[in-house]
Amino acid sequence: MAHLPPFPGLRIKETKEVYEGEVTELTPCETENPMGGYGKTISHVIIGLKTAKGTKQLKLDPSIFESLQKERVEAGDVIYIEANSGAVKRQGRCDTYATEFDLEAEEYVPLPKGDVHKKKEIIQDVTLHDLDVANARPQGGQDILSMMGQLMKPKKTEITDKLRGEINKVVNKYIDQGVAELVPGVLFVDEVHMLDIECFTYLHRALESSIAPIVIFASNRGNCVIRGTEDITSPHGIPLDLLDRVMIIRTMLYTPQEMKQVSSLPLHPPCKSPHLSEIWALLTGHFLECHRTSALWVLAVLCSTASFFLVRIMDLMTAIRNPTNPTKKDAVKYDLVV
Template sequence: MNTFSKKLERDGIHSHVLKKDTLDLLNQKNYKEALLNIVNLLKLNKSGQTFLIRGPSGCGKTALIADLHKEQYLINSISAVELQSFNLSKAEAVTQAVRKSIRLRIKEIIKVIEGEITNLTSSKLSLKTLDMESTFEIGDKMLQEIQKEKIVVGDVVRIIKERGKIIKLGISASKMDSEFIGDILSVPCPEGEMFKTIEDVQLMTLHDIDCLNNKTHGYLGIYNGETGEISSEVRKEVNKRVKKWILEEKVVLERGLLIIDNVQILHKDYFYLFNNSIEFTFDPVILMIENFTDTLQSSTGLLSSAFVINVDQINDNDLKDVIRAHIETENVDFDSNVLDYLNDLALSYGINYAINIIDLYVVKSLKQANTKIALEEVKTLVSLFLDVNRACDTN
């Protein structure tokens, strides 16, 4: 990967708060403590808690919770706009959002074949371990899997025959050389028998299982998202079956985190529906994010039981520190007048806008091999790329 490609790997729209020590730069230590408590709820697999994060626009509410995605838990993030734009009824959209936030860890013992590929044709596959070698006939479905996974001679693979699935474990250490680049895993050639029995873990959300049992769209709904309305009878049967699996210790239910951004635009009906769709045994942790507004109906059932986390506005000095930290991570030089101008932009149009202008400049400067931010060029970008409010004023 060349330098230009590496530099274009963006950190995401809210990356301004994911830089080193930014939580401390923003003086949002109380917020940080609250998020740690939410993570602890996920660790303990506890349910039934609802949190509401409130603060002015641009203070880093959404950005700071982006750090939660680094945790190894189920995180289902949606925006209120997205929730309302689904081609579904309000009740169905809410129910799907909740059930996508709860998953099952399904354990089963399966038989597999493991080895290093020594020969591969359109009809046969030869594998070896340190102790044996064998050749297998393959069909069209397995050949398609091999082509999809870009598997070649020298790869170490695991074949799950009953599922028609082949998994690339890595490249045999004996085949690796200095010409291989990228994140390619080197693995030793397996020892002993090719045929093994292993414990396999599959992760599926309740919504996935709903789709599998929905005769209207079936399993295709998992992949194309077009599930349509799933009947209450299907979900009742799924719930009954899942409870049975839990009692039989075949599955472990893991409660995830449902994050809903910009909830201030939601009609109060959605909050009632969220409250009603959460069951005692199947309920995720819900984290709502709201820009300060008087329109939110705090009397609704879900909100009346929510823990509120207030986030303060970023002051001028902290804002400048965040912008400076972001520029420094891009490895470009800048003068104090550039920093002052970007800080004024953030105060006037929001921190996201200022950060996005920096990112646009970095992309432009990489092509021109510039190493220092020029104030006039930044002003040119600001005149070309307007924020929403200025764009509306010009119409």
């Protein structure tokens, strides 16, 4: 059940005023330390940004210079600075310097177009589980206890229903305002008849939410007893109250022609055996008696080590009786011509 919250995603769109361009100048200006002493402190930073349309020189606060140092910004880098928060993001090296070195692990980006000062739409994709974890383990704080807590090994914090409810309220508010867009995920539950009655109760309640993902149940059982109960029988092992709310899609068995098409998909290059029709008849019969995975595994035994192969009827019969792991010895054993 811990896999249910991560699937709904949230696409947050935000329009920010940014300064974007290639760094042409980066000059920190120093002044005398107001606290006294012989040391100096940085009063402001002069940075020049260039785009395809023009250039602009900015005077930045000393705190932004620390962000520039953390991003390791230097002349020739393409960056953008958020006007409201002062956050700095280094996008990469300008592609005009691509021929500067023969080999390097740098990412080159084109010179930005338009003005240096622009409005940029930033799209961020997060999941509800990311929001739950971020709010369950809040970071920050300048006191000694907060700093010591960050140094120690982080403990796994429980994500309570109350916390999920508060986050869902904020998410619904953002969706109503048009700030965020809900991206429903898909949760596939195979062998759903193995879930007990408590799991179905949780699922039934979780699916009531407006931000619940699309859930697909798969089962190969008919009427059977619901796990966790003694004598309650239901189709596919799903409680009737939940079964009434799902759409049942019946899957049909493969026809012999479809089995032949599925079995021939992994054959690259195609089989060159002179007994091709007899081989497909045997393989399709094995497909019907056992399973698609078993038939494909027989093909893997015969064909995985051979780029061009000749398969005999006796080879296929041997592989069906003894489906071992395909190795180089199998290529010799089954007369595969490499």
